[in-house]
Amino acid sequence: xxxMLKIKRWEAELKQYELAFLLGCSATYLSMVENNRxxxxxxxxxxxxxIFGVPVDELFGAEKPAPLAGNKRELAxxxxx
Numbered sequence: 001x002x003x004m005l006k007i008k009r010w011e012a013e014l015k016q017y018e019l020a021f022l023l024g025c026s027a028t029y030l031s032m033v034e035n036n037r038x039x040x041x042x043x044x045x046x047x048x049x050x051i052f053g054v055p056v057d058e059l060f061g062a063e064k065p066a067p068l069a070g071n072k073r074e075l076a077x078x079x080x081x
Contacts, residue, residue: 004059006034008052023047 009019016034020027023044032038040048040060049056 003034003036003061005040005048008048008054008059009034012052019051022051 009016012019014022016027016030020030023030024047025044029038033040033044045056045060049059052059
C-alpha cells in the first residue's frame with residue numbers, strides 16, 4: 001500500500017515544516033518518510049495517525065508479516081504430523 005502521509009498533509013493544507021513540528025521531527029526526516037526513503041518509527045506512525053485522526057494502517061499500510069521459514073512442502077509435512 002502507498003504511503004498516504006503526503007496526501008493527508010496536502011489535504012490538511014499543512015506545509016512539511018508545520019507537520020514536522022507537530023510530529024517532533026525535522027522536515028528532512030518527514031520528507032524522507034513521505035518519499036519512502038526511510039521507514040518511519042512506530043512512534044512517528046502513531047503520532048501521525050493521531051494528528052490526522054485515522055488508523056496507522058490507513059496512512060502507512062498494514063505491517064507485512066514475517067516470511068515463513070522453509071518451503072511449502074516442509075510446512076505441509078509439519079501440519080500432518
